[in-house]
Amino acid sequence: xxxxxxxxxxxxxxAVGAIGSARLAPPPPIAVGILHSLTxxxxxxxxxxxxxxxxxxxxxxxxxGVLGRSLVPVIRDGASDDRQFAAKATELLTGQQxxxxxxxxxxxxxxxxxxxxxxxxxxLFYPVQYEGLERSPxxxxxxxxxxxxxxxxxxxALTHLGSRLFLVGSDYVFPRTANAIIxxxxxxxxxxxxLSAKTYLPLGSLQVAAVVQRIGQLQPDVVINTINGDTNVAxxxxxxxxxxxxxxxxxxxxxxxxxxLPTVGxxxxxxxxxxxxxxxxxxxxxxxxxxxxxxxxxxxxxVVSDPMEAAYLGVKLWAQAATRAGxxxxxxxxxxxxxxxxxxxxxxxxxxxxxxxxxxxxxxGQIRPDGQFNIVWDAGRPTRPxxxxxxxxxxxxxxxLNRLHQSWGGNWANLDS
Amino acid sequence: MRVRLTLSLLAIxxxxxxxxxxxxxxxxTRRLQTETQTRLxxxxxxxxxxxxxYFRTLQTAVGAIAQSPTVAxxxxxxxxxxxxxxxxxxxxxxxxxxxxxxDALLLAPTGAVQLALRxxxxxxxxxxxxxxEAFAQATTLLEATISDWGRDPQTAEVSLFVSAPVLGEKxxxxxxxxxxSNRTLQRxxxxxxxxxxxxxxxxxxxxxxxxxxxxxxxxxxxxxxxxTIDAQTPPAVARPITEAIAGTSGVGLxxxxxxxxxxxxxxxxxxxxxxxxxxxxxxxxWAPIDQLRRLGLGFLGLTAIAVGLVATALAKALTNPPSx
Numbered sequence: 054x055x056x057x058x059x060x061x062x063x064x065x066x067x068a069v070g071a072i073g074s075a076r077l078a079p080p081p082p083i084a085v086g087i088l089h090s091l092t093x094x095x096x097x098x099x100x101x102x103x104x105x106x107x108x109x110x111x112x113x114x115x116x117x118g119v120l121g122r123s124l125v126p127v128i129r130d131g132a133s134d135d136r137q138f139a140a141k142a143t144e145l146l147t148g149q150q151x152x153x154x155x156x157x158x159x160x161x162x163x164x165x166x167x168x169x170x171x172x173x174x175x176x177l178f179y180p181v182q183y184e185g186l187e188r189s190p191x192x193x194x195x196x197x198x199x200x201x202x203x204x205x206x207x208x209x210a211l212t213h214l215g216s217r218l219f220l221v222g223s224d225y226v227f228p229r230t231a232n233a234i235i236x237x238x239x240x241x242x243x244x245x246x247x248l249s250a251k252t253y254l255p256l257g258s259l260q261v262a263a264v265v266q267r268i269g270q271l272q273p274d275v276v277i278n279t280i281n282g283d284t285n286v287a288x289x290x291x292x293x294x295x296x297x298x299x300x301x302x303x304x305x306x307x308x309x310x311x312x313x314l315p316t317v318g319x320x321x322x323x324x325x326x327x328x329x330x331x332x333x334x335x336x337x338x339x340x341x342x343x344x345x346x347x348x349x350x351x352x353x354x355x356v357v358s359d360p361m362e363a364a365y366l367g368v369k370l371w372a373q374a375a376t377r378a379g380x381x382x383x384x385x386x387x388x389x390x391x392x393x394x395x396x397x398x399x400x401x402x403x404x405x406x407x408x409x410x411x412x413x414x415x416x417x418g419q420i421r422p423d424g425q426f427n428i429v430w431d432a433g434r435p436t437r438p439x440x441x442x443x444x445x446x447x448x449x450x451x452x453x454l455n456r457l458h459q460s461w462g463g464n465w466a467n468l469d470s
Numbered sequence: 471m472r473v474r475l476t477l478s479l480l481a482i483x484x485x486x487x488x489x490x491x492x493x494x495x496x497x498x499t500r501r502l503q504t505e506t507q508t509r510l511x512x513x514x515x516x517x518x519x520x521x522x523x524y525f526r527t528l529q530t531a532v533g534a535i536a537q538s539p540t541v542a543x544x545x546x547x548x549x550x551x552x553x554x555x556x557x558x559x560x561x562x563x564x565x566x567x568x569x570x571x572x573d574a575l576l577l578a579p580t581g582a583v584q585l586a587l588r589x590x591x592x593x594x595x596x597x598x599x600x601x602x603e604a605f606a607q608a609t610t611l612l613e614a615t616i617s618d619w620g621r622d623p624q625t626a627e628v629s630l631f632v633s634a635p636v637l638g639e640k641x642x643x644x645x646x647x648x649x650x651s652n653r654t655l656q657r658x659x660x661x662x663x664x665x666x667x668x669x670x671x672x673x674x675x676x677x678x679x680x681x682x683x684x685x686x687x688x689x690x691x692x693x694x695x696x697x698t699i700d701a702q703t704p705p706a707v708a709r710p711i712t713e714a715i716a717g718t719s720g721v722g723l724x725x726x727x728x729x730x731x732x733x734x735x736x737x738x739x740x741x742x743x744x745x746x747x748x749x750x751x752x753x754x755x756w757a758p759i760d761q762l763r764r765l766g767l768g769f770l771g772l773t774a775i776a777v778g779l780v781a782t783a784l785a786k787a788l789t790n791p792p793s794x
Contacts, residue, residue: 200613208610241612243641394717394738401717403740412740434743443613
């Protein structure tokens with residue numbers, strides 16, 4: 054009789070133990086993709102974005118993860134080559150089966166990855182300001198649309214700096230589209246009358262002497278700069294060597310932030326302007342705390358820029374939406390993301406349910422000798438994102454983009470220039 | 471012996487019943503509370519969508535008016551004042567239903583009033599910061615924008631300006647500006663479907679550093695532009711409002727501006743850069759739970775009496791010596 058009781062008790066203990074251990078076992082982690090250039094010419098800008106993305110992931114994990122599961126980053130190198138971006142996106146979505154990718158930098162890389170994410174019904178958080186003329190249910194555009202950067206900045210320049218514009222940019226889709234917006238007839242910028250000149254430089258080119266010489270000859274009121282990458286280093290150096298000071302001919306840039314300034318040369322750029330939604334120097338408690346956390350994690354000499362803040366907020370918004378949806382399944386998270394908002398270092402950020410772009414506050418900053426920005430104009434509240442500028446129909450903009458793409462032999466940059 | 475047996479039998483019968491009762495009560499309460507919270511969040515989401523749709527409709531309509539060739543012509547080659555007003559009125563009549571405006575203005579590129587539907591409503595436009603802000607926003611962002619709310623100096627109505635740039639080949643020709651009062655907002659906010667007897671929606675925006683009620687509430691018909699959240703407001707009352715204005719959504723039990731405990735869901739309202747708080751008094755919400763709990767307690771009490779009687783009888787029967 055005693056034996057029966059003993060066996061019974063042991064069996065009961067084992068059963069309770071099995072149930073308990075099953076309940077106490079940690080749930081499996083969630084693998085999330087990070088796709089940026091860790092090598093190549095764009096690594097300088099993209100590596101800090103990876104750092105900001107990882108900071109957000111670490112903070113989420115420290116707070117208990119998403120739905121009780123920790124996040125595990127799966128990092129892939131786009132190697133500054135849009136074909137690599139496409140290959141790695143495919144691997145992340147189909148091989149690693151990640152529910153979300155945080156990544157891409159250039160519009161060329163995003164446009165390569167877009168059909169892959171759409172086909173896999175995945176989700177991509179894109180952290181960079183861009184030229185617009187695009188929307189996808191599978192991409193959350195965390196960077197500025199044209200009406201949140203290019204349009205107000207050029208209007209501000211026309212009012213505050215002068216009406217004679219010199220447009221200079223790298224020869225790929227972002228500058229070409231930005232300049233098409235600025236020059237659009239009836240677009241509110243005065244069309245050709247306000248244009249001193251317009252010129253494009255091949256991506257990565259250091260042959261800037263002729264362009265700078267022309268600026269010196271024409272003496273425009275402002276240079277609208279959409280150059281991306283290393284060309285900026287040569288461009289600003291040449292401007293100063295030729296005695297063209299920022300007080301004389303200021304430059305308004307769209308791809309020059311806190312991260313790029315030390316490389317381009319802070320003394321060469323002091324007094325010039327840049328348009329972004331976020332500046333590290335924003336005097337807001339949430340931002341001060343964010344910068345402090347970033348520096349504690351990565352070092353006191355590190356700086357934070359607009360795309361980094363956008364990348365950080367993208368991860369947080371995804372986690373918020375997944376928690377609300379009760380799943381990381383991309384289709385359900387997409388639904389939950391529509392109308393989701395977050396208190397960001399820059400202020401409130403809201404995902405527009407109609408176009409998956411973020412409402413963001415437009416700001417213009419003037420470069421200081423310490424490599425930070427004095428904010429000289431602030432829209433004061435988030436601006437609704439309009440990926441297609443209002444002064445042409447969507448079809449006209451799409452036609453413009455298609456013509457550009459075809460003329461470049463199916464590429465998103467002019468590789469022949 | 472009999473007492474001990476009675477108590478043992480009572481314990482055997484009542485302790486599991488008590489445990490089941492407590493666990494059941496907690497589970498039912500938790501489920502009902504979760505369900506109520508989910509429902510409230512859904513109501514808040516749908517309220518925010520309704521409000522956003524309304525503000526987007528305003529912007530779309532004013533944007534369409536600004537793109538009309540009639541408006542461009544009125545700004546570049548204005549006819550006499552009467553003809554200009556008639557033409558402007560004719561154009562606006564198409565949009566009257568979607569945009570119930572109180573004033574309609576055409577501003578010149580300088581920001582001065584070039585044409586007004588009502589005679590001279592803003593003789594000194596440059597001195598009206600709300601109007602100037604509306605003009606500056608529209609002509610810098612080059613899209614239809616919504617200004618902050620303010621009290622109209624002439625009518626004292628709580629209003630905002632919806633403005634859109636008028637674009638021409640040579641740049642900005644001016645702007646269309648409509649003044650819209652908070653009457654429609656009031657109507658939208660005062661819909662109480664799904665909000666029971668005590669529920670209401672609060673709409674606030676940060677005006678001059680203070681979150682300010684933009685519409686009357688169910689419990690305070692004078693709240694619009696009078697009730698604000700300031701340093702004197704208890705932190706627990708201010709928290710959902712300041713959080714929502716900053717961009718953070720949430721749901722939970724919080725005291726409201728009357729000091730009444732409520733279940734509230736709060737959301738960011740992007741068009742106003744403000745907050746929407748949907749809330750119901752906790753007493754009303756938890757009334758079904760309390761009722762259920764009272765019912766359960768009554769049932770437990772009756773069961774205890776019945777079990778007590780049975781246990782006593784059974785103990786008596788077991789402890790009495792057999793009759794034969």
